[in-house]
Amino acid sequence: MIIKTVIIAVAGVTAGGKTTTINELKKKMKGAKSLHFDDYDFEGEVDDFHQWVMDGADYNVWNLEPLKKDILEFTEDNEVQYILLDYPFAYKNDWIKPFIDFAIFIDTPLDIAMARRVLRDMCNATADEIREDMSFYLKYARIAYEEMLNTILPNSDYVIDGRMQLDEIVKQIMDIVKINYECKTKE
Template sequence: MMKKPRVLSVSGVSGGGKTTTIKHLIHRLDRAKALYFDDYDFENCPDLCEWVEAGADYNAWVLSPFITDIQLLLKDQSLDYIILDYPFAYLNDGVRDFIDLAFYVDTPLDIAMARRILRNEQKHAMHELQSDLQNYLTRGRAAYLEMEKTVKVNSDVIIQGDLATDLIVDQIIEELRKYSV
């Protein structure tokens, strides 16, 4: 009988700590591999702000290359876990059936924004930072709120995102134990 790796999804707002959490989690779990949504270029996908303004149809995102990579990793019998750094939990029909357990890292929006500024704006001029913040206030914040309204409630486990990364990882591992029984 062929053993299938468990697929874990880690979602949350941009700057919420998903990628950092997954990188630490990979080191703590044996036989795990991660796929990072931001590493993909998806054809014909909507502009995020326009997508939210139009009603946030999660199936408008055609995630074929991401799905193909999940399918390939599912055939790898050396893996116990596939961890998806993926923003939509169960909300995209193309990915939903692959996920065994969806986590949402629930980070306060002020912390997420501060992290984004520190991460993205170090090499930009002040006027670019001001433009990014204005965009957040006029359009981008709606995308963050969309995540909290839909993705968070469609996740199996919600983890407090303002904790230290090691504590977040500890909680995920504890939840994995509960769901393994």
């Protein structure tokens, strides 16, 4: 019996736990490979997220052909049972939407995501640099985080509480995968 590769998109706000969760899932899932949105440079990539949201938040401005190509390559590999997409858009980009079997949104409160981002990305920053970043976030960037909560969260099949410990998030996703994988193997 040929078993279709199951493609799981994991979305969430920046520093919401997507990459950490994907990396942990990869360790636990036999035949899993991952693709990470942040590893690519895409044509049409947005520089000003505030303006992008103000202009209507068109998720198709990103030309995700390179990611699509890698997804197709993995689906042709008989050893790959699962593709884990560290991917912020759920079903909102037309290049990738047809490939996703289900989308999971890690719903991490914005204050926790912000604290994680500062700890991760600004460990060597001065107090003035951190204050400047916080000011920029409040004035321009927060709107993009809210866009994710207003558009991507309800566009996902499952929502996981991002306040939980990593092992509980992974357990819940593994349970979701098991249910969905059983459905895919019966198709």
